[in-house]
Amino acid sequence: MTAHAAEPGSADGFVPRILVFTTNNISDPGVDLAGSSHMHYSPGVNVITLPCTSGIRPSWIIGALEKGFDGVFIATDGEECAYLHDCSKRSNRVVQVAQSTVKQRGIDASRIRVAAICSVCAEPFTKHMTTFSAALRAMGPQRAG
Amino acid sequence: MSEETLTPTPAHEGEGGRRIGVYVCHCGGNISDYVDVEKVVDGIRDNGDVIVSRTTMFACSEASQQDIEADIKANDLDGLVVASCSPKLHTYTFRGVASRAGLNPYEYTQVNIREQCSWVHTDDRAGATAKATALVSAGIGRTRNTVPLEPMVVDTTPHTLVIGGGVAGLRAAIGLADVGLKVTVVEREVAVGGWVKTLGMMYPHGKDGRVLIDTLVAEVKKRPSITVLTGAEVVGKAGSFGNYRMNIRVGGEGAGTIEILVGSVVVATGFDNYAPGDGEFGFGSEGVLTLPQFKEMVDAAKGPLTWKGRPVRSVAYIYCVGSRSTGGCSNQYCSRFCCASTVQTAVQLSGLDASVRQFHLYRDMRTYGKFEPLYTEARDAGSVFLKFDNDEPPTVAMGANGKLTVTVRDLLTERTELALPVDLVVLVTGMVPRANQELVDVLKVPKGGDGFFNEIHPKLRPVETTVDGVLIAGACQGPKTSAEAVTQALAAVTQSAAILKKGYTEMEPLVAVIDADACTACGDCLSTCPYDAIKMSEDGERHFAVIDAASCKGCGGCVSYCPENAIDLLGYTDDEISEMIADMIEVPV
Numbered sequence: 001m002t003a004h005a006a007e008p009g010s011a012d013g014f015v016p017r018i019l020v021f022t023t024n025n026i027s028d029p030g031v032d033l034a035g036s037s038h039m040h041y042s043p044g045v046n047v048i049t050l051p052c053t054s055g056i057r058p059s060w061i062i063g064a065l066e067k068g069f070d071g072v073f074i075a076t077d078g079e080e081c082a083y084l085h086d087c088s089k090r091s092n093r094v095v096q097v098a099q100s101t102v103k104q105r106g107i108d109a110s111r112i113r114v115a116a117i118c119s120v121c122a123e124p125f126t127k128h129m130t131t132f133s134a135a136l137r138a139m140g141p142q143r144a145g
Numbered sequence: 146m147s148e149e150t151l152t153p154t155p156a157h158e159g160e161g162g163r164r165i166g167v168y169v170c171h172c173g174g175n176i177s178d179y180v181d182v183e184k185v186v187d188g189i190r191d192n193g194d195v196i197v198s199r200t201t202m203f204a205c206s207e208a209s210q211q212d213i214e215a216d217i218k219a220n221d222l223d224g225l226v227v228a229s230c231s232p233k234l235h236t237y238t239f240r241g242v243a244s245r246a247g248l249n250p251y252e253y254t255q256v257n258i259r260e261q262c263s264w265v266h267t268d269d270r271a272g273a274t275a276k277a278t279a280l281v282s283a284g285i286g287r288t289r290n291t292v293p294l295e296p297m298v299v300d301t302t303p304h305t306l307v308i309g310g311g312v313a314g315l316r317a318a319i320g321l322a323d324v325g326l327k328v329t330v331v332e333r334e335v336a337v338g339g340w341v342k343t344l345g346m347m348y349p350h351g352k353d354g355r356v357l358i359d360t361l362v363a364e365v366k367k368r369p370s371i372t373v374l375t376g377a378e379v380v381g382k383a384g385s386f387g388n389y390r391m392n393i394r395v396g397g398e399g400a401g402t403i404e405i406l407v408g409s410v411v412v413a414t415g416f417d418n419y420a421p422g423d424g425e426f427g428f429g430s431e432g433v434l435t436l437p438q439f440k441e442m443v444d445a446a447k448g449p450l451t452w453k454g455r456p457v458r459s460v461a462y463i464y465c466v467g468s469r470s471t472g473g474c475s476n477q478y479c480s481r482f483c484c485a486s487t488v489q490t491a492v493q494l495s496g497l498d499a500s501v502r503q504f505h506l507y508r509d510m511r512t513y514g515k516f517e518p519l520y521t522e523a524r525d526a527g528s529v530f531l532k533f534d535n536d537e538p539p540t541v542a543m544g545a546n547g548k549l550t551v552t553v554r555d556l557l558t559e560r561t562e563l564a565l566p567v568d569l570v571v572l573v574t575g576m577v578p579r580a581n582q583e584l585v586d587v588l589k590v591p592k593g594g595d596g597f598f599n600e601i602h603p604k605l606r607p608v609e610t611t612v613d614g615v616l617i618a619g620a621c622q623g624p625k626t627s628a629e630a631v632t633q634a635l636a637a638v639t640q641s642a643a644i645l646k647k648g649y650t651e652m653e654p655l656v657a658v659i660d661a662d663a664c665t666a667c668g669d670c671l672s673t674c675p676y677d678a679i680k681m682s683e684d685g686e687r688h689f690a691v692i693d694a695a696s697c698k699g700c701g702g703c704v705s706y707c708p709e710n711a712i713d714l715l716g717y718t719d720d721e722i723s724e725m726i727a728d729m730i731e732v733p734v
Binding site: 015017019024028029031032033034035036038039040041042043044045046047048049050051052054055056057058059060063064067068069079082083084085087090093094097 | 264266267273734
């Protein structure tokens, strides 16, 4: 096992909180696989699963950042979505709406990330969490104080 | 019964709080070795609405299930949370526990603290414990907002429409009739039989394709519950799962349509042969044929082959044309049947004329499974196999003398360049999806990137599509042999029987609903549903959108388009998700 993602012992004890949206059929099984393969990422990562990421309300993303999550990651089905052939486009639209809204409210839009995670994408997901966590640690807490 | 909107009863309003039971599983040690499960229970015990909270060694064990049932009854619980493994494993287990104890199964929430917590934080007990507490807290938050839901019961019509009268469609029709369902077969051509009807000897046992189809047609004729419509096309689909109203045009463009009511649809529309581009491996030159063209010649021959009145003394086969990105073609997939088909045809030709020289230029020989002996048989009969590199595919040139020469570097003899003068070049072409966009538009069955229809799950639900009751069988799903197509056809028969023989079906009620009071009838949502589940409705003067629960797939794709936030996806409502987010962040990690 290589060095794990989280550095819980960082000087200020800041563990970025990341809310991840996954999908029942595709990306959540990918995240589960990271677990069954005993890969590691930060315990600041919390997952909420939906049927399809195009069903995310932008208000959930915005609300998460305003309530104290440091980042939101949307794990889409990419081209594999069984419901909607234009799922990527729809999910990206949701992300764009959320990004432009948070920007207006003074929140860095790069705190919202989106990537396609397939049902066997355990390693890519773990890497996404590691790099996102590091980026958020560099940015500092979303809600200071 | 087929069209209805779902209005869940807000059964918990005004009752002064919920009564929720929470169980945190050790999973032997899979969870408790890395998460302090007692501390998790301590952390949520005082959450509002939590009446019972315990740890359990194996929540899924028979004994634990009975304990939970007893708790639900003794404490009159109206919500249940089990924090254990992935919801993929035990959601239905604990929904069952709830049901048996008289609790609505949709009042249950599964929290994943194994795959998504203990196993990914084996190095951080404090972090994992805090995270598990946050996740359980969110599960409680969700459950606080659940409402009882009932599966939708839909009466079904015991009649199946089979689209396509090829080998898969005909065999499906016979199977469907034999389980007692009425069947209508719709075939676009003037006669049934598909590609198989055009084939002579087929591998592995040398059965004649024409005879196979005649046998199936004779069986179809014996069954009065099967109706076959030829020269007919499906042009419309309305209604929903269990009761589709299908419009069929009989007699070509401009002809009239008939409507039939069916419970399920088996799509068996087959494939097309890959058509090489002009000049692709010499295609278009005299003597360069595709495999189907060559196969037809060999099937028709009674003795040594001739081409334009001259004897055929030598043949070169170029494999993988139109498959596996060979020579830069756009199809990435392997067409699966063609190696064995070509080798079998070569054996057939050797039988007609033992002296004909046959060169097989291949990338990888995939006479898989039981077809491997055919390859040995072809070698024994004198066929020569030369392996080429896809970075350097063979070239076909027509000389001034009108003779064909194929040039190839043979990987197995140190890339020796060989120039083979041959009488015929056979391009071993694969399968491509049928160009039938009209049918795709009618059925709304999703296609994959390769253009073939997509199943829900290749192993667990191989003939079902996301359109409930619309099943796929045969090469419309992907390249395959006729034997494999028939296997899928019979799977579709079984699946149709499973849906239709009970006379009714139960569907997950996790569909989208519209709050008619909040809806301003702007119509923004109408175009967001590719399944046509959303329609405008009215109640006197008031107009509002409604969602047909039986047509809704429960994806939630419409939710974010509503400017009034009037659409909610049951099981994933704004109240549920918003509270989960708030509860998660409240627990510090």
